[in-house]
Amino acid sequence: MTVVILRTEEIEEGRPVLLPAGERGAATNLLVLRHGGTVRAYRNACPHMGIPLDWVPERVLSRSGRYLKCTGHGALFRPEDGLCVRGPCHGEALTAVSAKEDGGRVEIAEEPR
Ligand code: FES
Numbered sequence: 001m002t003v004v005i006l007r008t009e010e011i012e013e014g015r016p017v018l019l020p021a022g023e024r025g026a027a028t029n030l031l032v033l034r035h036g037g038t039v040r041a042y043r044n045a046c047p048h049m050g051i052p053l054d055w056v057p058e059r060v061l062s063r064s065g066r067y068l069k070c071t072g073h074g075a076l077f078r079p080e081d082g083l084c085v086r087g088p089c090h091g092e093a094l095t096a097v098s099a100k101e102d103g104g105r106v107e108i109a110e111e112p113r
Helices: none
Strands: 002-007 017-019 030-035 038-043 084-086 096-102 105-110
Antiparallel strands (some): 017 030, 096 105
16 A cells, blocks of 8 residues: 655645655645535546646636536536546546545555556
């Protein structure tokens, strides 16, 4: 298992953090965000084609800020559970990764694939 540690202040509401594989020891591309105060992490791989949501470097939030957005073909995902609500992978979901926040630290534990 790989554990990635971030500081609480690095994960702000409405500003997803993208960690490419190898950065901070991440084993895979990760996407970390705060939604409704809770930190969540997903593998940064769109269920449609497996490419990172930021394939085209731009914001990975929808214009409204309500959904995560894949820049490949515009799929929209709910931040709270990664479910795709619109786009070519409708009904599929981003792969969740364990994220725990405690004492100013965020611990992201990647299980081996
Ligand atoms: S690769 Fe994400 S919507 Fe097609």
